[in-house]
Amino acid sequence: MARNFNADPVGQNSCAAHNLKTELVFLLSWLLNDNVAFLYAAAAISGYLFYEVMHFSYHIPSGDRAEKCFLLVPGWRQLRQTHILHHKRHKMTEANFNITLPVFDFLLGTLYWEPIGKK
Numbered sequence: 001m002a003r004n005f006n007a008d009p010v011g012q013n014s015c016a017a018h019n020l021k022t023e024l025v026f027l028l029s030w031l032l033n034d035n036v037a038f039l040y041a042a043a044a045i046s047g048y049l050f051y052e053v054m055h056f057s058y059h060i061p062s063g064d065r066a067e068k069c070f071l072l073v074p075g076w077r078q079l080r081q082t083h084i085l086h087h088k089r090h091k092m093t094e095a096n097f098n099i100t101l102p103v104f105d106f107l108l109g110t111l112y113w114e115p116i117g118k119k
């Protein structure tokens with residue numbers, strides 16, 4: 001019997017994962033269980049928020065008040081430098097594709113670095 005994900009939306013059988021309308025959440029819930037689907041949804045949302053905040057922070061103008069908050073994060077200055085280098089026209093299509101953390105740029109050999117302040 002197929003599960004009806006919209007049944008009992010506020011009762012004991014409801015789950016936050018059921019309200020997320022993504023096929024993968026439904027598939028995980030159907031194939032495994034609601035906890036796995038919820039963990040996937042929470043990780044996906046958290047990862048996307050992390051991506052958005054970090055990308056926003058890299059584009060804050062130098063000297064802005066908001067920059068002072070991010071300068072408190074260890075390594076943020078170097079992460080912003082990798083993103084600034086990514087936006088250079090001659091490097092944009094070949095280096096520093098990772099926005100949040102340059103793990104896969106390192107592993108795939110696309111990490112490019114110039115010292116901060118070099119033009």
Ligand SMILES: [Zn+2]
Nearest residue numbers: 055059083087
């Ligand atoms: Zn950017």
